Amino acid sequence: MSNIPDQIRTDRARILVFMKRKEGITHEEFSTYWRGTHAKLFMSLNIAHTDINWVTVPQTAMGLTAPDWDGILILEGENFEKLFAVSSEDIIHKVFGSEEYQRVVGSDEENFLDRPKCQLLPVGFVTIVE
Secondary structure (H helix, E strand, C coil): CCCCCCCCCCCEEEEEECEEEECCCHHHHHHHHHHHHHHHHCCCCCCCCEEEEECCCCCCEEEECCCCCCCEEEEEEEHHHHHHHHCCHHHHHHHHHHHHHHHHHHHHHHHCECCHHHHEEEEECCCCCC
């Protein structure tokens, strides 16, 4: 039996953002808007082409009921310091802190997202099998 490493990798980090839809819209409306209108707005940004991925959560899957969130945004970067940094050199800050993002995409979030109910979860990497 091989040893399972107990060290979290320092060359990659992820932050999961659990998204909650705005009151008054259905999960389907949230998912359609997020994957369609909002995604197109995001991809229209000059700075949008980064290691930022997102996944939508189906209402039910494999007989399981969806949890109390409607989507997951996955932010991936070199390390947590860079993901949480507020430096203008940091890619996440460059995207989400930019005037362009706030004007074009950030203001659109009010159409489908309940920001105060969203939750962040930092996730480290441990390689089990290479």
